[in-house]
Amino acid sequence: MGGIGKTTLAKAIYNKLSNQFEHRSFIADIRESWKKGVHQILKRLIDDILQQDIGVRDENEGTYIISSRLKNEKVLVVLDDVDNVNRVKLLSGNRDWFSSRSRIIITTRDEGIFKGVEVDCKYDLKEMDDAQSLILFSKHAFRMDSPPKGFEDLTREVVSITGGLPLCLEIFGSLFCGKESTEWGDMIKKLKKIPRKEVQERLRISYEALDDGQKQIFLDIACFFIGSDKRIASYMWEARKFFPKGTEEIEAIDPSKGGSDGDVYQDEQFKKLTSLRFLHMMKGAKLKGDFKDSVDELKWLRWENCPTKFEVNNLHATELVVLELPHSKINEAWEGWSSFKRSSNFLT
Template sequence: MYTARGKNDTTSIGKGYEVFLSFRGIDTRTNFTDHLYQALFKIGIHTFRDNEELHIGDKIDPAVRSAIHQSKIAIPIFSKNYASSKWCLNELMEIVKCWKQKQISVMPVFYHVVPADVRHQIGSYEKNFQNYEKKLDWETVKGWKVALKEVANMKGWDLEKVANRHEGKLIQLIVKEIWSELRKNPLSISDNLVGILFHVEKVMKLLNIGSNDIQTRIVGINGLGGIGKTTIARSVYNTIYHHFEGCSFIADARETFQTKGPVYLQSQLIINILNLENPNITSVDQGINMIKQRLYNKKVLIVLDDVDKNTDLNVVIGKCDWFGVGSRIIITTRDRHVLDIHGIDEPYEPREMDLDHSLQLFSKHAFKMDRPPKRYLALSTDVVNTTGGLPLALEVIGSSLYGLGDKKLGKGVLDNFDQKELVMKDMVEKLKKFPNGEVQKSLKISYDELEIEQQQMFLDIACFFIGMDKNILCYIWHGCDFFPNFGIEVLVQKSLIKIDDNNELRMHDQLRDLGREIIRQENLEEPGERSRLWLQQEILDVVNTQKGTKKVEGLCIDFNGYRAGHRRNYYGDDLCLMSEGFAAMTKLRLLKVDHARIAGNLVQSFSELRWLSWKGCPTQFTPTNSRKLVVLDLTDSAITESWMGWNYIKFAKTLKVLNLRRCYKLSRTPDFSANLQLE
């Protein structure tokens, strides 16, 4: 909310003005200037109204000079006797000085004077300057002449031509223009930006600003939560907003649409662009009609930040012909499908930060420096590596470390370095086990929007399947009735996973940690009560103490390379999984026990198993219950053509993938005629 004060309340100097009025009191103090000031005051525009008659001497005092420098817009009101005041002319020179330094905009008003008279000091201005030239030094007079000429050449308002001598009408036009100009101020952005120019240039290229392109363009910025989409959009907005007649940046469009509805979103768009206090929109259809009717001839910039599939963009930006030629619309979203619907084929997808930029951003928040102090460089690198180059994580974690373990001395020098190091070491260890809650909260928004089957697929990937072939996973999930082709497409569109050139699924480290934390939260104390197990020590504990339950759907362990450094576990036996520990896990559908030694018959109760990976399995293993098995991986196993397991694999009617790579003792192909779906 703006505040306003009148001149000469010099106690308000320093609070920041928006408009500075320069005028000749004997001409306009009690009429035009007063009415204009009151009109600006009424809508909350903080205006400085100077009255040169109250000052002693010709030089403007520091308070008035400060008011000029603080203001965003200066309005010199040229009247018949304006040039008779040396005070007014000195004010004008200071205004021009600020204008040349791009500190202020200038909008002159010609009040019952002809602009040419002001520009060339003729007419009512001629006599005043004849006197000045006789009494004052030429440099001073020349400075006033130049200032008058420069301002008179600027776009302004002529009472005679613009309003046909109707002062009330002219004041309405001025207030509307001032309001519009002030509403187009840059958006606030953090001072700790790193590498932002690269992203701005990429988006600017898509927007095609500055060309003769008169089409309305819609550009998308797509990526996972916390990657910096909003910051990029704000930076682009600040770079180009002055090219447009009206601008609107609607933050948190998803949440606004869900909590306040489409009519509120339409109203915000109209208010921002047309500067209406209340457009009185009562229905969606009315809002659509108003947007189409009032904005079709305006060149506008619209940013809709954080849009999701539930945000009906058709009621807000509809078609391109709703807006004037040259308009630009930017949409940021986590969901690529939102952009596909609106025909945005090539959105900009910001990537994770590299190590150097990550360290710089982290350091700006953790140390208020561009680089970490040498003493903390190694620890800072460890912290940064846990973030996966995600800007949100770098900012949140860096800010949480700022000041911790520091003892401020007189000049702000760090004292207790050992304590600082201990704090950072603990932070590194904590982040390896438990991801930052604020970062996870932001990322979890996309997860919560998924359907149940898609959530299950996301969790499977996070816990087990990063780096696995997409086609193999589709077989597994199809056997689980998860509709994998559709599900994978949704996960990709929401930037939750990527598919690399080798057709393997990839996931950002922070998303992986999100999935694993969701599983950990299922039961903080008892891993055997969780749906998925992947940590080796937890698996050993759960299986060998028979703490597993029917809640366990997936278990993944690989003893290859693990056994050499841990020849015996704390049970006093070689690393060995007891088959009895699996007995209660009747809902297991995903099982990986690569290179494991298991005592007993492993699969006696696994009627729901779809994926079994047992690389390097012993010859005594037989998959006795394989009715729903879809993928079986026996790589590096010692099985032969006489292996008893072939008799049981015949009953795996749904088996589609069988991996026998590097089974060197297998001299001929077994009979697979019963496995009709094997591909």
């Protein structure tokens, strides 16, 4: 996860070990630095280790210098925020590039990178617990390890929003620093709705690294399925390929985000929703009209307190995977069964 403290931890280790190595280099933010050219990164690495300005004209020259001139050197190298296994190989090469006494530290958001290179030890950095979070936030907000009198409850409320993410704790702590307790209420409400831009930008990198299918699943969870049984959601994802959102490509509707109990939805409202795959009906809501060619792609229907009178024609839910009818008083004679039993693989 972005902002969890990988770079900060790597810097702390690097600073602690630096005096044990005459030759060392910390290459920060390789994901972004790579855009400026690989030979620039190679030059930085070589210059740091040899402690002199070495002209590196291209990638081949850079790798040759590292593999030939640094063979017997004991080096400490940190490769920070690596997002591609080939970049690790290009910068650290084989184990015979450096002395066996050397140490290469890699930080990455993608654990899969370690499968492509030989590593001796992996460490999975976790979020901070409540006690650690409180200390870190307090250091930035109050310049002390705990909140002063009168700020205890407010501080715990802010800390709970961060989810133990060090980046959030630092940014939010600085944001609240020097503010009176009377100002905290409105600021907390805003943070709950919209995180700080710095946090959004850092976390977005993790989202952009996902492939299209993973992004769709992420958005499904964030927008619709928080609190749902993950096993049920997986049935729908397995039965569906993933495509972007759009007017005709809307794939999920959850009236609970803005509807009310007992609403009535007419067929005209669904005519253009030909890609709809998730529909959550509020308690007692009704569907009315002719739904021919409207919900043919529907995979998941959740209809709370479904009415006993079924007023829908041509509802051909042949692709249905999940059917939830909680708190409904329907029986085996319910007219709606004919619409859903066209699908042989749904979970009731």
